[in-house]
Amino acid sequence: SSELTQDPAVSVALGQTVRITCQGDSLRSYYASWYQQKPGQAPVLVIYGKNNRPSGIPDRFSGSSSGNTASLTITGAQAEDEADYYCNSRDSSGNHLTVFGTGTKVTVL
C-alpha cells in the first residue's frame, strides 16, 4: 500500500504533550521519518529511524512505532512547535517508492 494517513489537525496547550500518528501498511516494514514545516519554509527533518533526532532538534521530539502506526510525540510543547508535520516512509510494495503522509497541523494554545 502507498498511503500514509494522519489526523488533519491537533491542538495542545503550551507545555503539554501531544502525539501525532501516521498509519499505513508500509510502516510494518519501514521506519517513518517526520518533518516539521512552518509557513513559507522548507520542511525540516525532526525524527528518523527508530527514534533518532538530527543535530539541533530539541529532545522534546521523540518517535515510536507499533504495527502499522508511527507516532511523533512532542513532550512539553512550545509555541515555536506550531507547524505542519508530515510523516514519510518507503512504500512496501517493493517498487522503491517514497510516500508522504497527509499532514497534521499542530496548534499550540
Added chain:
Amino acid sequence: QVQLQESGPGLVKPSGTLSLTCAVSGGSISSSNWWSWVRQPPGKGLEWIGEIYHSGSTNYNPSLKSRVTISVDKSKNQFSLKLSSVTAADTAVYYCARLRIAVAGRTGYYMDVWGKGTTVTVSS
C-alpha cells in the same frame, strides 16, 4: 555541511516543460545517497516526485512517471528535474532533498537536507 539550491524558471506555459536544477554544495553528489525532488501545491501537502542515484538509477512517482525525467550531472555536482506537458495542477513549490538510508533492524529512509524551494507557476 551539504547545502542544496534549486534554480529554474518561475513561470512555465501550459503544455510546456518545467525544468529545474538542484546544485549540491559542501559535498559530492557521488556520495552514497539518493537525491530527490518533492513538490507542494499551494495550500496542500508534500508530494514525492522521484529520486536519482549518482549512477543514474531513478525511481519515479507512478502518478507522474510518464512526464518526469530526473538526471544527474556529476561534473557540475547537480541534478535536474524535467516535467513535461504541464498544466495548472503542476503549479507548486518544488524542493530538492538528499535522501539517506538508515538500517537498524528495520530500514528507515529520510530526507535530511532540503533546498529552500522554488515556486513554479504554470500559466499562459
